[in-house]
Structures are given as structure tokens and as C-alpha cells.
Amino acid sequence: MNDTNQIIISARDVHKWYGNFHALKGINMEVNKGEVIVIFGPSGSGKSTFIRTINRLEEHQRGEILVDGIELSHDVRNIEAVRTETGMVFQQFNLFPHLTVMQNITLAPIQVRNWSKKQAEETAMQLLGRVGIPDQAHKFPGQLSGGQQQRVAIARALAMQPKIMLFDEPTSALDPEMIKEVLDVMVELAQSGMTMLVVTHEMGFARAVADRMFFFDQGQIVEGGKPDDVFNNPKEDRTKLFLSQILSH
Amino acid sequence: MQNPQTVLPPITERSGILRWLRHNLFNTWSDAILTVIAASLIYWLTKNLLTWAVTTAEWDVVVANLRLFMIGQFPLEQAGRLWVALAFLVFLTGNSLAIWDRKSYIAAFLILGLPVFLIFLPFAPQTRIWLGVMAAAGILGWGLGYTAPQSVKRSVAIGWLIALPVFILLTRGFTPAVADVPNTPITIVPTNLWGGLLLTFLLTVVANIFSFPLGLLLALGRRSELPIIRWFSVGYIELVRGVPLITILFMAQLMLPLFLPNGQDIDRVLRAMVGMTLFSAAYLAENVRGGLQAIPKGQFEAAHALGLSSAKTMYFIILPQALRLIIPILVGQFISMFKDTALVAIVGLFDLLGIARTVLSQPEFIGLHREVYAFVSLFYWGLSYVMSYISQRLETSLGLGTR
Ligand SMILES: Nc1ncnc2c1ncn2[C@@H]1O[C@H](COP(=O)(O)OP(=O)(O)OP(=O)(O)O)[C@@H](O)[C@H]1O
Ligand SMILES: [Mg+2]
Numbered sequence: 001m002n003d004t005n006q007i008i009i010s011a012r013d014v015h016k017w018y019g020n021f022h023a024l025k026g027i028n029m030e031v032n033k034g035e036v037i038v039i040f041g042p043s044g045s046g047k048s049t050f051i052r053t054i055n056r057l058e059e060h061q062r063g064e065i066l067v068d069g070i071e072l073s074h075d076v077r078n079i080e081a082v083r084t085e086t087g088m089v090f091q092q093f094n095l096f097p098h099l100t101v102m103q104n105i106t107l108a109p110i111q112v113r114n115w116s117k118k119q120a121e122e123t124a125m126q127l128l129g130r131v132g133i134p135d136q137a138h139k140f141p142g143q144l145s146g147g148q149q150q151r152v153a154i155a156r157a158l159a160m161q162p163k164i165m166l167f168d169e170p171t172s173a174l175d176p177e178m179i180k181e182v183l184d185v186m187v188e189l190a191q192s193g194m195t196m197l198v199v200t201h202e203m204g205f206a207r208a209v210a211d212r213m214f215f216f217d218q219g220q221i222v223e224g225g226k227p228d229d230v231f232n233n234p235k236e237d238r239t240k241l242f243l244s245q246i247l248s249h
Numbered sequence: 250m251q252n253p254q255t256v257l258p259p260i261t262e263r264s265g266i267l268r269w270l271r272h273n274l275f276n277t278w279s280d281a282i283l284t285v286i287a288a289s290l291i292y293w294l295t296k297n298l299l300t301w302a303v304t305t306a307e308w309d310v311v312v313a314n315l316r317l318f319m320i321g322q323f324p325l326e327q328a329g330r331l332w333v334a335l336a337f338l339v340f341l342t343g344n345s346l347a348i349w350d351r352k353s354y355i356a357a358f359l360i361l362g363l364p365v366f367l368i369f370l371p372f373a374p375q376t377r378i379w380l381g382v383m384a385a386a387g388i389l390g391w392g393l394g395y396t397a398p399q400s401v402k403r404s405v406a407i408g409w410l411i412a413l414p415v416f417i418l419l420t421r422g423f424t425p426a427v428a429d430v431p432n433t434p435i436t437i438v439p440t441n442l443w444g445g446l447l448l449t450f451l452l453t454v455v456a457n458i459f460s461f462p463l464g465l466l467l468a469l470g471r472r473s474e475l476p477i478i479r480w481f482s483v484g485y486i487e488l489v490r491g492v493p494l495i496t497i498l499f500m501a502q503l504m505l506p507l508f509l510p511n512g513q514d515i516d517r518v519l520r521a522m523v524g525m526t527l528f529s530a531a532y533l534a535e536n537v538r539g540g541l542q543a544i545p546k547g548q549f550e551a552a553h554a555l556g557l558s559s560a561k562t563m564y565f566i567i568l569p570q571a572l573r574l575i576i577p578i579l580v581g582q583f584i585s586m587f588k589d590t591a592l593v594a595i596v597g598l599f600d601l602l603g604i605a606r607t608v609l610s611q612p613e614f615i616g617l618h619r620e621v622y623a624f625v626s627l628f629y630w631g632l633s634y635v636m637s638y639i640s641q642r643l644e645t646s647l648g649l650g651t652r
Contacts, residue, residue, distance in 0.1 A: 084556035094551035108555035
């Protein structure tokens with residue numbers, strides 16, 4: 001964890017409704033620069049919803065979210081500024097199927113950051129090397145394995161040089177033998193000092209690199225703390241039950 | 250793993266005419282009965298049709314009026330311009346075929362072989378010379394594209410971009426006719442003399458090209474967050490789609506002048522083009538909307554998450570995928586627009602069908618409805634078929650449906 005404890009994400013009393021359904025019921029969270037946060041909890045507990053309010057893929061209706069000092073409001077400029085500073089990796093990869101791997105990675109730097117094509121491509125090649133697939137640059141996403149696609153998605157998000165990376169169950173759609181190659185990339189990223197919010201049930205990953213972890217249930221944070229504390233003596237019964245379920249297999 | 254191609258089908262599936270017949274036509278008793286009924290029906294129809302076509306039918310009416318069918322009353326002295334315009338298109342087509350579809354020998358043969366074949370028909374000498382020019386243009390274009398596909402790619406694209414303006418400019422001419430300077434090769438030919446296939450072609454192409462951006466805007470407008478734009482788009486689309494094309498054509502002829510400053514008159518052909526464009530745009534908008542809806546939400550989210558604005562997301566991510574998806578539908582719309590242009594005959598223009606009616610009103614050809622309409626139908630069918638063939642090639646070469 002960073003010693004200066006500079007707060008980069010702060011969510012205060014965040015509420016979200018889908019119609020009458022109360023999906024987030026007052027979430028409070030502060031994330032320091034360089035922290036790795038793991039969010040876990042049962043299906044439907046609001047993990048995705050929360051992580052997506054941080055880059056405004058979902059709009060919150062009450063409370064306040066500040067990302068790198070920018071408040072997420074209806075102001076489109078604020079929203080775009082926050083999105084430029086945050087990268088996101090999805091469960092379903094969401095690569096652009098009509099563009100090559102290279103184009104997938106360079107599009108946003110060129111269009112949003114106004115980089116030259118040459119600069120963007122050099123960065124892309126570096127990133128592809130970093131995620132371990134330097135030789136796939138000119139293929140289309142459909143020609144890659146799931147694990148490779150997800151690593152391209154990570155490279156694509158990193159190409160914008162974000163300050164924060166959001167991961168929404170990045171390994172859930174992968175075959176077991178591909179999970180490790182993606183997790184390795186994420187571990188390396190965490191060790192490099194990136195601020196990360198990761199929704200995942202990969203508890204090995206959480207133990208290895210998480211600074212804090214939060215247990216979500218029914219739209220609320222039930223408990224949070226250092227991985228050691230959460231794993232070894234969870235305070236709440238719901239947390240205990242859930243952990244025993246996912247650690248049993 | 251074994252290569253699937255090396256596995257032979259079971260013996261019973263292998264070819265052989267008798268086996269094929271047995272398998273496909275006479276598999277069961279009911280199949281056999283249906284086959285016999287259908288075969289006799291086909292025989293009876295073709296026999297009557299062929300008997301009529303080769304014995305009673307007087308095809309002179311077609312031969313004598315071929316020029317009318319092709320270009321209407323377009324003055325003969327200026328017809329060379331149309332040949333030049335056509336040669337340009339043939340050149341570009343040959344070129345594009347060689348660059349983008351090198352394997353398509355059938356299409357290449359059509360482009361090159363058709364003019365050569367036509368030369369041997371008993372046309373006037375001048376027509377034959379021009380047909381020779383067409384073949385030469387096609388061969389030249391094909392050869393250029395074949396030998397240097399990479400270096401000419403760009404100029405071919407530019408060529409297609411300027412093809413319509415060039416075609417229209419050549420058709421129309423540059424200088425007004427003055428009393429003492431009669432027809433020069435660049436004298437303006439007023440649109441009321443444009444006719445036949447020429448007019449049908451121009452109506453189709455203009456309506457389709459201009460309805461494309463309009464339809465795109467309407468489709469995007471329909472999803473706009475601004476209520477006024479959304480309402481306008483929905484209103485326009487639903488209104489136009491609820492009205493037959495023919496009424497729009499009448500309105501374009503009768504009501505367009507109401508919206509123009511006093512005394513200003515726009516040309517009747519232009520009015521028809523406007524009418525068809527406005528009509529086609531509404532349908533195009535709906536087709537595009539279908540394509541947009543087929544794009545998964547994740548694509549929008551991924552683009553937005555990267556910080557791309559809504560406009561850039563549309564332009565770089567959504568539209569390229571959506572349009573690619575609906576290419577077959579767009580081609581279908583193009584073809585049906587081509588056939589729908591025949592309706593302008595009813596509002597008094599001389600397109601292919603309009604010319605057919607003029608021809609039939611000539612005293613010496615009275616009563617030859619069968620021949621004329623058979624010819625015109627065959628022509629529409631032939632061209633539609635060629636277009637749909639080309640679109641199928643396009644779809645396979647773009648790999649549609651294979652991903
Ligand atoms: N667009 C939506 N419209 C209505 N309800 C929604 C929508 N998106 C999510 N929900 C509901 O909100 C709740 C929280 O959903 P969310 O996707 O955040 O859960 P999650 O914790 O990510 O679950 P999972 O582990 O299954 O991904 C769920 O009950 C879900 O049904
Ligand atoms: Mg989720």
C-alpha cells in the first residue's frame with residue numbers, strides 16, 4: 001500500500017435503483033492510490049453494478065463518487081475525463097471483432113489521447129509483450145483463444161495509461177487452463193503499483209495481491225478488511241458461510 | 250485429427266444420375282406423383298411460351314425501338330457521351346473485379362465477353378464500334394487491376410466516388426444550346442429527353458446513394474437522446490412507411506412546388522428522384538436500426554469505458570459492424586428500388602416502362618403488348634439477377650455469415 005495514502009476513489013453513500021429494485025443500498029468505499037481491492041459476494045449482490053458506477057457505465061441516483069478528484073455527475077466532460085483515467089476489463093472481453101488486435105489497442109489512444117499512430121503502435125507492441133502475446137498483433141479477436149482475448153482486453157485498457165483499472169470477473173468466462181495466464185498478468189500489474197478494483201472469486205489472487213477485500217451481499221458491503229482478517233476471522237456469519245462455500249471446491 | 254475432406258461419403262450418397270433422380274424426385278410414391286405433376290406443368294407452360302415466342306410473336310417492335318428502350322428520346326448526336334460514360338463504368342468494374350475478386354472468372358467474362366458477344370449481333374456499325382470500345386475499356390481496366398492491384402486501388406476508389414457525378418455530367422452536358430450554335434458534343438440535353446434504361450438506371454442509383462446518408466441520420470436520430478430529434482425521426486419514418494410509393498411520387502410532382510419560391514420550377518425527373526430518395530430513406534433507416542440493435546451492449550460499454558465519445562463509438566465501433574451485418578438487406582433494398590422506379594411511368598416519366606407505353610401507342614406497333622411487356626420484364630429480371638449475383642459474390646468475399 002502507498003504510504004502517502006492519497007485517496008483516488010471515494011464513494012459515499014452510493015444508491016442505485018433499477019426501477020423499484022434497490023440494487024445498491026448506500027455503499028461507502030475509499031481507495032488509496034496503488035491499492036488492490038477485491039470485491040466478492042453472491043450473484044446478484046451488486047458487485048458489477050458498483051464497479052460500473054465508478055466509470056459511469058451505470059448511473060447512481062444518490063450519494064457521491066469522486067474519481068481522481070473528479071465528481072461523477074451528469075456533466076459529460078467529467079464522465080469522459082473519468083473514463084479516460086480508468087480502464088475496464090469485462091467478463092466477456094468485449095473486444096471489437098471487426099478490428100485487429102493492434103487496432104483494438106490503438107484506437108482509443110489515437111482518438112481520445114490524440115497520439116500519433118506510430119506512438120500508439122509502439123506502445124501497443126510493448127503492452128502485447130507485457131501480456132505475453134507479442135506475435136498476435138495482426139490477428140482478429142475471433143482467431144484468438146479466450147485467454148488471449150482477455151489479455152488483449154487488458155492491453156487495450158492499459159494502452160490509455162489509466163490510473164485505475166476495473167476488472168469485472170475477468171476470468172469467469174475462461175476455461176480453467178486459461179485462467180492462470182490472465183491472473184499472472186493481473187498479479188504482475190498489481191505488483192507494478194496499479195490501483196485495481198477487482199470483482200473476482202479467485203481467492204488465490206486475493207490472498208496474493210489484495211490490500212483489502214470487501215464482501216457484498218444484497219446491495220451492501222457486509223464487511224471489509226485485510227485479506228488475512230477476512231479469510232481467517234470473518235466477523236459476519238454471512239461472510240463465513242459464503243467463504244466456506246467458495247473455498248470448499 | 251483427421252482431415253474431414255478425406256473422408257468419403259457413404260456409397261449410397263455418391264453421385265450417379267439415376268441415383269440422384271431416385272433420391273430427389275422419386276423417393277416415395279407421393280414424391281413421384283408431385284414430380285410428374287410439376288414436370289407436366291412446366292412442360293405445358295414452356296411449350297406454350299416458346300411456341301408463342303418463336304412463331305406468333307413479332308419481335309420487330311423490340312428491335313426497331315431498341316434505342317428508345319435504352320435511352321429514350323436522348324438525341325442521337327449526343328449519344329456518344331453516354332457511351333463514354335458507360336465505358337468509364339465498365340472500366341471501373343473491370344478494374345475492381347481484378348483487384349477485389351480475382352477468382353471471379355464468370356463476372357469478368359460477363360464484363361468482357363458480353364460486349365464482344367453483342368458486337369456480333371446485327372446492330373448498326375456505329376453501335377458495334379462503341380461496343381468494341383466497351384470491351385476494350387473492360388479489358389484495359391481488368392488488365393490494369395490484375396497487373397498492379399496495390400498501386401491502382403486508391404485511384405479506383407476515387408473513380409467510383411466520382412462515377413455518378415461524371416455520369417450525370419456527361420448525360421446532361423455543359424453548354425446550353427444557342428440558336429446559331431446547334432448541337433455540339435457538349436450541348437445540354439434537358440431531362441425530359443432522358444428515358445428508357447438510362448433514366449431507370451439514374452433514378453435507381455441517385456435514390457439509393459442519397460437515401461443512404463439520410464437513412465443513416467434518421468436511424469441515428471431515432472436513438473437520439475434529444476426528444477425533438479427522436480420524435481421527428483420516428484414521425485418521418487412511420488409516416489413515409491405508411492404511404493405507398495406511388496402517392497409519394499404524385500406528391501413530389503404536385504406538392505414539391507408549394508415549398509419553393511414563387512415561379513421556381515424544378516425539373517420533373519429531379520422531383521421523382523427526390524420522392525424516391527425520401528421514400529427509400531425511411532426503409533433504409535429501419536434496416537440500419539435493425540443492424541444497430543443486433544450489436545451487443547458490451548460493444549458500447551467497452552468503447553465508452555475507453556473514453557470514446559458517443560459519436561466516435563458510433564463511427565468506429567458500432568456502425569462498421571452494423572452496416573456489415575445488413576449488407577444483404579441493403580442489396581435487397583437496392584434491387585427492389587430498381588424495380589420500383591417503374592412507378593415513375595405512372596406520373597408521366599419515360600423510364601423503361603414509360604417507354605414501353607410510348608412504343609405501344611405508336612400506330613404501327615399497336616396491339617403488341619405481349620412482346621413489349623415480355624421484353625421489359627425480361628430486362629428487369631436479367632438486371633436484378635445480375636445485381637443479386639454480384640451481391641452474393643460480395644457477401645462471400647467479405648466473409649459474411651462465416652464468422
Ligand atoms: N439493467 C438492469 N435492469 C434491472 N435489474 C438489473 C440490471 N442490472 C442488474 N440488475 C439487478 O441488480 C442486481 C445486482 O446485479 P449485479 O450485476 O450488480 O450483480 P453481481 O453481484 O455482479 O452478480 P453476478 O455475480 O451474477 O455478476 C441483480 O439482482 C440484478 O438482477
Ligand atoms: Mg456481475
